[in-house]
Amino acid sequence: xxxxxxxxxxxxxxxxxxxxxxxxxxxxxxxxxxxxxxxxxxxxxxxxxxxxxxxxxxxxxxxxxxxxxxxxxxxxxxxxxxxxxxxxxxxxxxxxxxxxxxxxxxxxxxxxxxxxxxxxxxxxxxxxxxxxxxxxxxxxxxxxxxxxxxxxxxxxxxxxxxxxxxxxxxxxxxxxxxxxxxxxxxxxxxxxxxxxxxxxxxxxxxxxxxxxxxxxxxxxxxxxxxxxxxxxxxxxxxxxxxxxxxxxxxxxxxxxxxxxxxxxxxxxxxxxxxxxxxxxxxxxxxxxxxxxxxxxxxxxxxxxxxxxxxxxxxxxxxxxxxxxxxxxxxxxxxxxxxxxxxxxxxxxxxxxxxxxxxxxxxxxxxxxxxxxxxxxxxxxxxxx
Numbered sequence: 001x002x003x004x005x006x007x008x009x010x011x012x013x014x015x016x017x018x019x020x021x022x023x024x025x026x027x028x029x030x031x032x033x034x035x036x037x038x039x040x041x042x043x044x045x046x047x048x049x050x051x052x053x054x055x056x057x058x059x060x061x062x063x064x065x066x067x068x069x070x071x072x073x074x075x076x077x078x079x080x081x082x083x084x085x086x087x088x089x090x091x092x093x094x095x096x097x098x099x100x101x102x103x104x105x106x107x108x109x110x111x112x113x114x115x116x117x118x119x120x121x122x123x124x125x126x127x128x129x130x131x132x133x134x135x136x137x138x139x140x141x142x143x144x145x146x147x148x149x150x151x152x153x154x155x156x157x158x159x160x161x162x163x164x165x166x167x168x169x170x171x172x173x174x175x176x177x178x179x180x181x182x183x184x185x186x187x188x189x190x191x192x193x194x195x196x197x198x199x200x201x202x203x204x205x206x207x208x209x210x211x212x213x214x215x216x217x218x219x220x221x222x223x224x225x226x227x228x229x230x231x232x233x234x235x236x237x238x239x240x241x242x243x244x245x246x247x248x249x250x251x252x253x254x255x256x257x258x259x260x261x262x263x264x265x266x267x268x269x270x271x272x273x274x275x276x277x278x279x280x281x282x283x284x285x286x287x288x289x290x291x292x293x294x295x296x297x298x299x300x301x302x303x304x305x306x307x308x309x310x311x312x313x314x315x316x317x318x319x320x321x322x323x324x325x326x327x328x329x330x331x332x333x334x335x336x337x338x339x340x341x342x343x344x345x346x347x348x349x350x351x352x353x354x355x356x357x358x359x360x361x362x363x364x365x366x367x368x369x370x371x372x373x374x375x376x377x378x379x380x381x382x383x384x
Contacts, residue, residue: 006067006069007070010070011069011070011073014070014073014074014077015073015076015077017050018050018052018073018074018077018078018081019077019080019081021046021047021050021052021078022077022078022080022081022082023081023082025043025046026043026078026081026082026083026084026087027081027082027083027084030082030083030084030086030087030208030356031350031351031356033084033086033087033207033208034084034086034207034208034356035207036208037200037207037208037210038208038210039086039087039090039091039208041123041165043087043091044091044120044121044123045119045120045121046120047091047120048118048119048120049120051064052074052078053091053092053094053117053118053119053120054118055070055071055074056071056095057098057102057114057118058102061102061110061111061114061115061118062114062115062118062119063114063118067305067309068246068305068306068308068309069302069305069306069309071247071250072246072247072250072301072302072305075088075092075247075250075251075254076250076251076253076254076257077254078254079250079251079253079254079255079257079258080254080255080257080258080261081258083255083258083353083356083357084208084356085205085206085209085251085255085357085360085363085364086205086206086207086208086209086360087208087209088251089161089162089206089209090123090161090162090165090208090209090210092247093123093124093125093126093161093162093166094117094118094123094124094125095243095244095247096125096126096161096240096243096244097124097125097126097162097166097168097169097170098113098114098117098124098170099240099243100126100170100186100227100228100236100237100240101113101114101170101188101227102114103228103236103239104186104227104228104232104236105188105227106224108224109188109224109225113168113188117167117168122167122168123162123165123166123167123168123191124162124166124167124168124169124170125160125161125162125163125166125168125169125170126160126161126169126170126240127157127160127163127169127170127171127172127189127214128140128157128171128172128237129157129158129159129160130142130155130156130157130158131156131158131213135369135370135373137172137181137184137234137237138180138181138184138234139180140155140172140173140174140184141155141174142154142155142156142157142171142172142173142174142216143155143173143174143175144173144174144175144185144187144221145175146175146176146223147220149222149223149224150220150221150222150223151173151175151187151220151221151222151223151225151226152218152219152220153171153173153187153189153195153216153218153219153220153221154216154217154218154219155173155215155216156213156214156215156216157171157213157214157216158201158213158214159201159211159213160211160212160213160214161209161210161211162209162210163198163210163211163212163213163214164198164200164210164211164212165191165210166191167190167191167192168188168189168190168191169188169189169190169191169214170186170187170188170189170227171186171187171188171189171216172184172185172186172233172237173185173186173187173233175230175231176230176231178231181234182231182234183231184231184233184234184237185226185227185228185229185230185231185232185233186226186227186228186232186233186236186237187221187225187226187227188221188225188227189216189219189221189225190221193219193220193221194219194220195216195217195218195219195220196214196215196216196217196219197214197215197217198212198213198214198215199212199213199215200212201213203363204359204360204362204363205356205359205360205361205362205363206360206363241368241369242313242318242321244368245321245322245324245325245368245369245374246301246304246305246308246321246324246325248325248328248329248364248367248368249297249300249301249304249321249324249325249327249328249329250301250305250328251364252297252325252328252329252331252332252364253294253297253298253301253328253331253332255332255335255336255357255360255364256290256293256294256297256328256331256332256334256335256336257294257335258353258354258357259290259332259335259336259338259339259353259354259357260287260290260291260294260335260339262339262343262352262353262354263286263287263290263335263338263339263342263343263354264278264287266342266343266346267283267287267342277342283342286338286341286342287338287342289334289338290334290335290338290339293330293331293334293335294331294335296327296331297324297327297328297331300320300324300327300328301324301328303320304317304320304321304324307320315381315382315383316381316382318377318378318381319377319378319381319382320378322369322374322375322377322378322381323374323375323378325368325369325374326365326371326374326375329361329364329365329371330365332357332361332364333361333365336354336357336358336361337358339354339357339358340354340355340358
C-alpha cells in the first residue's frame with residue numbers, strides 16, 4: 001500500500017506553531033517546573049487551544065484526524081524546542097490512555113471521557129505495569145471480580161505517568177479465573193473512585209512529570225466501563241504499544257536534535273586555546289557523528305510512519321517499530337552524551353537542555369518496552 005499524499009503545508013504549519021509554543025510556553029520554565037516536581041495544569045488547556053491534544057482523534061469526539069507524519073512532526077518540534085521529556089510524558093499521557101477506549105469503549109463512555117480530555121480539562125492515564133511484573137504483561141495480578149453490575153478491583157500498579165493527577169485511568173486487570181494473557185481485560189476507572197490511593201515516585205529524570213504507584217483496594221467500577229470483552233485486554237495492550245513506540249521514536253529524535261542544537265551553539269561561541277570549539281576538528285567530528293545518527297533516525301521514523309499511514313500493521317511493520325524504537329533512543333543517548341562532553345562543565349550544570357535530556361535517556365530506553373524486549377519481539381516478528 002502507498003501512504004496518502006503528504007500535506008507539506010500542514011507539516012510546515014504544525015512545525016512552526018509548535019516551535020513557537022514550545023519556545024514561549026515551555027522552554028523558559030522547565031527548570032522551574034523540574035524543581036517544583038510538576039507543571040501547571042493550565043498547560044493542558046494551552047496545548048488544547050492549539051489543537052495539539054486533539055491530533056489523531058475523530059471530529060465527533062472533538063478531535064482532529066491526523067496522519068502519523070503530522071503527529072510525529074508535532075512531537076519532534078515540541079521535544080526539540082521544549083527539551084523536556086517530563087512535560088511531553090504527562091501532557092500527552094492521554095495518547096496511551098485513550099486509544100483502548102476509542103477502539104473498544106461504548107459510545108456513551110467515549111463521549112463522557114474523550115472530549116474533556118482533548119479540551120485540556122481532564123487528564124487521562126494508562127496503568128499496566130505492576131511492582132512484580134515489569135514487561136511481563138501476561139503475569140499481571142491486579143484482579144477485577146464481577147459483582148452484579150460492577151467490577152471490584154484489587155491490586156497495584158507502578159510507574160504510572162500522570163498517575164497522581166489523572167481523572168481517568170485505563171487499567172489492565174485480570175478478570176475471572178483465566179491464567180496468562182487470556183485472562184486480561186481493560187477497565188476505565190474514574191480517578192475519584194473510593195479505594196484508589198496514589199503515591200508519588202521520585203525519579204532520575206522527568207521530574208516535572210508526576211509518576212505514581214497506584215493501589216486499588218476494593219475499587220468499584222460499573223461493568224459498562226469494561227473496554228471490549230472480558231479476556232480481550234492483552235491484544236489491546238499489544239496494539240497500543242505499537243503506537244506508543246512510534247511516538248517515542250519521534251520524541252527521542254527531537255531530544256537528540258535538541259542536544260545537537262545546544263552543542264553546536266556552544267561550540268560556535270566557546271573559545272579555547274585561541275579559537276572556538278567548532279574550529280577544532282575533534283569537535284566538528286563529534287557534531288558530524290551526531291548528525292549521521294539524527295539523519296538515519298529521521299529517515300526511519302518517516303518510513304515507518306508512512307507505512308502506518310498506509311494501513312500496514314503486519315509482523316514486518318511491528319518488527320520495524322521495535323527496531324526503530326531502539327535505534328531512536330540510542331541516537332538520543334549518543335547525542336546527549338556527546339553534547340554534554342562538548343559543553344564540558346556547563347553540560348554538568350542544571351539548566352542546560354543536554355543535562356536534563358542526559359538524565360532522561362534511560363527512561364526512554366526502558367519505557368514502552370526495554371531494548372531487550374524490543375529485540376526479542378522483533379526477532380519473533382521476523383521469524384528468526
